[in-house]
Amino acid sequence: MDFTPPTTFAPQLDAPFAASLELLGEVPEERPVVLHVTECYDGGVRSVVDQVAASVPTAEHHLLYGGGPQPGPQAGYASVHRIRGGRLAARRDYTSALRRVRPTVVHAHSSWAGLTVRGFTGPRVPVVYQPHCFAFEDGERALWFRLATRSVERALTGRTDVVVAVSEHERRLSVDVVGHRRAVLVPNVPSVRRGPSTAPGAAPGPESPAVRPRGGAPHVVMLGRVCAQKDPAWFAEAARRTAAQVPGARFTWVGDGEPAATVVLAAAGVHVTGWLTGEPLERVLDSADVYLHSARYEGFPVAVLDAASRDLPVLVRPIHAFDGTGLARVSTPAQVPDAVVRLHRDEAHRAAALAQGRRVLEAMDGVLAARRLEELYAGMRAAPARRAAARPVGR
Known part of the structure; x- marks a missing residue:
């Protein structure tokens, strides 16, 4: 087993991040309106989407989701919209959500949502794409599948304003393999509370219950x-x-x-x-x-x-x-x-x-992640045609 200390694992991309914001243009005065889109709203993706919404209170967050239970009121979304049915229904429901929410930015979570959002042929809204991993990395899948999924990702780079990567490896894939011009590292954070040995400032000694060997079967x-x-x-x-x-x-x-x-x-x-x-x-x-x-x-x-x-x-x-x-x-x-x-x-x-x-x-600094997302959302503005044509917000 490898217990060597981490040497390169630290989100230190402030210079590229600042450069990516500069390319996005001036920060608008109005409060950002973010439409989160995911077709797999459970597990880790659900945790990340909910954490993003909770960590950036300066933006108004809306959710279009499929594949999991409805979020509770504690999630804090201004409106919640359900994807009902398959891929064609997702396109229809996305169009409807755009009209209702009038977002300044769409945040697409995972590859299927990324395809739905970036394949949309209507008036453009700035898109943040968060892949939550790339399927072409799966070495156990057939070569044709890996090449096909990578080709689709490459074809959609022109309809992606910024990629949000959760590790340096994912950021490098986004730029070097897929070909995105801008990829920002926004680390994930835990979805549970810290235990006594992992609370900030804790330094458990050998007598800590977490460190002591366990009895019985593992x-x-x-x-x-x-x-x-x-x-x-x-x-x-x-x-x-x-x-x-x-x-x-x-x-x-x-x-x-x-x-x-x-x-x-x-x-x-x-x-x-x-x-x-x-x-x-x-x-x-x-x-x-x-x-x-x-x-x-x-x-x-x-x-x-x-x-x-x-x-x-x-x-x-x-x-x-x-x-x-x-x-x-x-x-x-x-x-x-x-x-x-x-x-x-x-x-x-x-x-x-x-x-x-x-x-x-x-x-995995949650404060850093929240700051980067807040600045990212604020630096993006919706296309005027979409904002003018959109209908009032609804549920």
Whole structure:
């Protein structure tokens, strides 16, 4: 396992960020009106969208969503609009939301929303595109699929004003591979409260409950959508191998998704909880001993930040999203049993892993993220034709 300290993982892109704002033009006097669009409003994407809206109170936030439960009033959206049906319905509902909301900027979250928004042929509204990872990074997909998805991303660069990337790796992909002119690093932040050992200024010693080796059999948890990107089959194999070598070991997957993949997890003895947020999610994380993130590609997952926030040592696969973080890594399911046992029972390994998690949390600066988004939204203005033609705001 790799416990080397992080060396390059720190959002230090103020100069490129300032340059990108300069290209966007003067800051308008009116309050920015932001329409967030996502076709997968659950899991990490839901957390990010809600956090963005909450962290930038200087803007008026509206939501057009599909694929998850309706947000509660605490989310604070000025209006909420539902995508009803498939891709054609998404285009229709997006057009309707534009007329009702009259946004100064549209913030598209994930690739399908990015296609819906940037493929729109009506009057242009400035677009912020946040991919939440690029599908062409999936090395286990067919070459034609990877080339096709990359070609689509490249074709839409001309209809993208700014890309919001959540890691330096994703920012480099946006510029160097896809060809975007402007990409801003806005780090993700946890969706749960900090535990006692990860609160700002905390420096847990060897007697901290988070550091002390655990008794009994280990409990391993994963958080995310049950889908190919998160690789539930890999997690299921890790669970089978660990259970065979470590009697009593338990594996839990927090999330939901593809029914067939959920069956694969259950067959391996993995308990699938469905989606949890807030205190229920915190309770599950607090009951665990190790967090294992099985995704085969990522932007940078909120789930890892949530686990680190609740004093869990984190294991990840060696994917580029985690370059420079120093998080402990396992390449194959066969390596998981030994890694879990060491993090569960060895005080030195557990303490080192917790320290790396705290460093990652410190680098993912929520104040920095909020400031960059606030300046980004303020620096964009809607096309006059769209603003003049739009109807009043409605729900």
